[in-house]
Amino acid sequence: MERRRSLPDVLAGGIFVLIGGAFAAGSLGHELGTPLRMGPGAFPLLVGAITAALGLAIVVKGLVAGGVAAFGPVPWRAVAVIVLAVLFFGSTVRGLGFVPTSAVTALLTTLAARRVRPLAAAAVAAGLTAAATLIFVVGLQLRIPLWGPWLGL
Incomplete structure (x- = not known):
């Protein structure tokens, strides 16, 4: 069985990982608080971590089961x-x-x-x-x- 890799998925996932990581790193400069009394850094940390995790999943998908996607004209x-x-x-x-x-x-x-x-x-x-x-x-x-x-x- 031949494995196909999808370069667009790997690149897009990498961009998501970078953006999510930047938000998570930037949020560490603010107070995180506790789960019951969240500080101003809690939400950006959560969103950044979720974005980075989704980006990592896209990278893995692109490396393991990448499919060739045909794109139409850009609107x-x-x-x-x-x-x-x-x-x-x-x-x-x-x-x-x-x-x-x-x-x-x-x-x-x-x-x-x-x-x-x-x-x-x-x-x-x-x-x-x-x-x-x-x-x-x-x-x-x-x-x-x-x-x-x-x-x-």
């Missing part, structure tokens, strides 16, 4: 729209406020797919904006203004 339009949406959110959330920025960001990311109709995209954006507002502003009580100073409200 550059979707990649560009999603990057633009993230940049838009980060640069306008303080000026426009959470609700309009979330709505535009959700609309942009929904329209990244070619087969989405405008009415469906608007419905998804409205639902995501309402859910995000309830989760982050109401539930987690983040101090983000709902409507920003750029709107004059």
Whole structure:
């Protein structure tokens, strides 16, 4: 039986191991706390360890049972729209406020797919904006203004 190795899996898993290890190492500079009273370093340590473990599993899978995966063309339009949406959110959330920025960001990311109709995209954006507002502003009580100073409200 011939063993096939998957270089993309090994490389991707290695990247996950490096990123997870960096987060875990960076979290050690903060107080970890106890399991009942976790400190600020506990969550990054946990996420970093899980990411590194998953990366190691991907590396092992790529070395032991790697399969040849055929990739199609890269959807550059979707990649560009999603990057633009993230940049838009980060640069306008303080000026426009959470609700309009979330709505535009959700609309942009929904329209990244070619087969989405405008009415469906608007419905998804409205639902995501309402859910995000309830989760982050109401539930987690983040101090983000709902409507920003750029709107004059």
